[in-house]
Amino acid sequence: MxxxxxxxxxxxxxxxxxxxxxxxxxxxxxxxxxxxxxxxxxxxxxxxxxxxxxxxxxxxxxxxxxxxxxxxxxxxxxxxxxxxxxxxxxxxxxxxxxxxxxxxxxxxQLTSGPRGFSFAADGPLDMRFDRSGGITAAEYLDRATYADLVRLFQEAGSERRISERVARAILQARPLRSTRELARLVEEAVPRRGRLHPATKIFMALRRAVNRxxxxxxxxxxxxxxxxxxxxxxxxxxxxxxxxxxxxxxxxxxxxxxxxxxxxxxxxxxxxxxxxxxxxxxxxxxxxxxxx
Ligand SMILES: C[S@@+](CC[C@H](N)C(=O)[O-])C[C@H]1O[C@@H](n2cnc3c(N)ncnc32)[C@H](O)[C@@H]1O
Structure with missing residues (x-):
């Protein structure tokens, strides 16, 4: 169950x-x-x-x-x-x-795969608190410009160099449709340092933007x-x-x-x-x- x-x-x-x-x-x-x-x-x-x-x-x-x-x-x-x-x-x-x-x-919400907030559980790249409307994280990424993404990731505390690398990788790889796809893309674009998973801040930034x-x-x-x-x-x-x-x-x-x-x-x-x-x-x- x-x-x-x-x-x-x-x-x-x-x-x-x-x-x-x-x-x-x-x-x-x-x-x-x-x-x-x-x-x-x-x-x-x-x-x-x-x-x-x-x-x-x-x-x-x-x-x-x-x-x-x-x-x-x-x-x-x-x-x-x-x-x-x-x-x-x-x-x-x-x-x-x-x-x-x-x-x-x-x-x-955070740990549910189908809600798409988590890089640890595979699911659609959704992240909407309210699934009755608004745009999903996948749609947000489809529409965002390089500058939008760099700003978003930097505001969430990622270093400029990392924000730029992830933004570039997203633009090249989109459309992205699953949390696993995005998590893998971030892992490949950013070397892992310390205990924090490199996708943590990227996922948080996206969730905050999707839900305004x-x-x-x-x-x-x-x-x-x-x-x-x-x-x-x-x-x-x-x-x-x-x-x-x-x-x-x-x-x-x-x-x-x-x-x-x-x-x-x-x-x-x-x-x-x-x-x-x-x-x-x-x-x-x-x-x-x-x-x-
Ligand atoms: C941390 S949880 C609250 C947990 C709750 N206090 C409990 O004891 O179960 C925050 C909740 O706020 C809702 N929420 C976040 N932003 C919101 C907003 N702008 N308007 C309405 N609800 C929002 C989320 O959907 C989520 O269910």
């Missing part, structure tokens, strides 16, 4: 603690995934509600099953961060009591202080330093503009115990802020 998709929620206790869930509050989990954080919020509600949002309909289906015991307190919503304000208005919510975002892909992750995070950060009521909280968990930097800057700007008050001095990281139990948590960083 195929293994059921799973994902261990990261910084779960900390996220719930900083969100300060009230039994009668209305919360948005912008990244429900498989429902780990959503379930923890829902369990603390009496008359309140949690809006369980995700742009991945397949994950949302699993979340629905995983959170079934508390379904009377959950409203599931399939959609992107950028359309969240309109969706909340449509649902009749002017402001909510808190918003949580646990960024990036889930372990289940920078633009989506910016849209979420622009909307958050408008969506959350004064006294309510915004909690964001990031796994990449570029994302954490964006969150840190946005929070700092809100404080300067008098739109929010700080809650902690240093970024919150998982405990050694959590990292030992779930090594995937090691790069997680949590920031929380209170809206004024």
């Amino acid at each position: 195929p293994e059921a998709p799973h994902h261990v929620p990261v910084l779960l206790e900390e996220a719930i603690q900083w969100l300060t869930v009230r039994p009668d509050g209305v919360y948005v989990d912008a990244t429900t995934g498989l429902g780990g954080h959503t379930a923890a919020i829902a369990q603390r509600l009496a008359t309140g509600l949690v809006i369980a949002n995700d742009c991945d309909a397949e994950s949302l289906e699993v979340a629905r099953r995983n959170t079934a015991p508390w379904a009377d307190r959950i409203r599931y919503r399939h959609g992107w961060f950028s359309t969240l304000p309109a969706a909340l208005a449509e649902m009749g919510f002017d402001k909510v009591d808190g918003l949580l975002a646990d960024l990036g892909p889930s372990y289940a 992750e920078d633009e989506e995070l910016e849209a979420l950060l622009a909307a958050a202080p408008e969506i959350v009521r004064p006294g309510g909280r915004v909690v964001v968990i990031s796994f990449m330093s570029t994302e954490d930097r964006k969150v840190k800057r946005a929070f700092r700007d809100w404080i300067r503009q008098g739109r929010a008050v700080p809650l902690h001095k240093h970024v919150i990281r998982p405990s050694e115990q959590e990292v030992r139990a779930n090594p995937a948590a090691r790069s997680a960083r949590l920031r929380a802020i209170e809206i004024r």
Whole structure:
């Protein structure tokens, strides 16, 4: 039998603690995934509600099953961060009591061959969080110019020389259709150094571009202080330093503009115990802020 998709929620206790869930509050989990954080919020509600949002309909289906015991307190919503304000208005919510975002892909998405995120599992070069629309990683590579690819790989932290070599190899080899094809191409173009597989940063860069992750995070950060009521909280968990930097800057700007008050001095990281139990948590960083 195929293994059921799973994902261990990261910084779960900390996220719930900083969100300060009230039994009668209305919360948005912008990244429900498989429902780990959503379930923890829902369990603390009496008359309140949690809006369980995700742009991945397949994950949302699993979340629905995983959170079934508390379904009377959950409203599931399939959609992107950028359309969240309109969706909340449509649902009749002017402001909510808190918003949580646990960024990036889930372990289940990342390790599924058919979803095409992983160079370790063969599958179609897809990488879309939302398979109901948008362009796949294969289509992205078909359309990209040499300059687009070099910039993309460099932004994801690859050296210029490596970015250029991989971009050139892609242009010569395309159309590329499978994760294995791309992984092999990168292995051939880039000598392996250290422990990190040479395809790691290339796959991450592509996934971020396909899902417009920078633009989506910016849209979420622009909307958050408008969506959350004064006294309510915004909690964001990031796994990449570029994302954490964006969150840190946005929070700092809100404080300067008098739109929010700080809650902690240093970024919150998982405990050694959590990292030992779930090594995937090691790069997680949590920031929380209170809206004024
Ligand atoms: C790290 S996982 C969340 C895991 C979840 N907290 C749990 O406990 O199962 C992030 C989720 O956010 C979703 N996601 C990423 N970017 C999104 C966006 N721009 N709009 C909506 N959902 C997004 C992904 O599809 C993924 O399911």
